[in-house]
Amino acid sequence: MELQQLERQIQRQLPRPAAVEITETKQFAIPIHTILAKYTPIRRIPMDILMKMLLLTFQSERFQDVEMVADVLLVETLFIEDLLQKMQKTGLVIVEGTIQLTEKGKAQLAAGIFEEQLEEMEQELFYSPLHGAFLQGELEEFDEFPDELPHEETATWTDEQIVAALQNDEEADEPTFITSINSAEELQIHDVPCFQYVLHDTSKNTFDIRVFNTFTNAWDEQLEQLLKASD
Structure with missing residues (x-):
């Protein structure tokens, strides 16, 4: 997938009133860790x-x-x-x-x-240190990847977070419950592109930041707050 083409598509979808103009666009990548969790439901x-x-x-x-x-x-x-x-x-x-x-x-x-x-099962989950949480989404192949957003957060998930992520993702025919994790192994770290837009509301002379996360395929409020706090 061409990153520039996708960025243009997302920019056209950015909701903004007539008085709001885009003053800056930026691309960056965030790390997503693939975790293989084994559990017994x-x-x-x-x-x-x-x-x-x-x-x-x-x-x-x-x-x-x-x-x-x-x-x-x-x-x-x-x-x-x-x-x-x-x-x-x-x-x-x-x-x-x-x-x-x-x-x-x-x-x-x-x-x-x-x-x-039941018998032991395994499932891949995706953890974002910048969010401090497991995210649901899809990894896409891009023709290029932007530089990674500077960050100090480390991947420190807990068994409780893994249980919650697995339970939310369960699609069994009968209700099953997960009470503990047998093991959790980190398999790989992926770079996930994100698009950042700086918006200027000329009627109020205020600025705002919007960020689109290509992994979740949605506007990412948590990354937006992170960037605003670092300004």
Whole structure:
């Protein structure tokens, strides 16, 4: 993509009254860090009737085998076995002589919500030190890149920021939740061009700065405030 051509297109889209004129245009680049985050999501769904019946039964009575449970609940043994294995795997019950609820099992029974840990997943995220946040957007290929905007900010993200960015970007068929990050690895740093315009309102004799971020494809208020503060 030609940077100059895109800049001209953006300039035509710049909203400004007739009394406002562009006195200066400038291009600069900001760093965007690509972070590979690995995490294990948790699926939370309403507990089905059979699981709730089993947990209530294990809470009130002691059973040594599946056949006894099946006889009491009048449910096929195969269904009980499959569900019991699932509850053991997710830590809702333990079998130590008899089938017993764990503290986790008691808590989920009280809430009526079944939580299941899914397989580990990974996703690339984009962090901007100048924003101190993860941004959503797309990296574009340009024929040239302007000089980077001088800055002192370092890339210091937190797990909480990664969790929030992943949760906001989730598009699962069922609601999933992310409570912790297994790892976060920095893969690459990209230069992202931005366009800066200095506007002069001749009717008020005031100046303003507008900045278009090509990564987010939007006017960037945070960069505008940063530049105004540095003037």
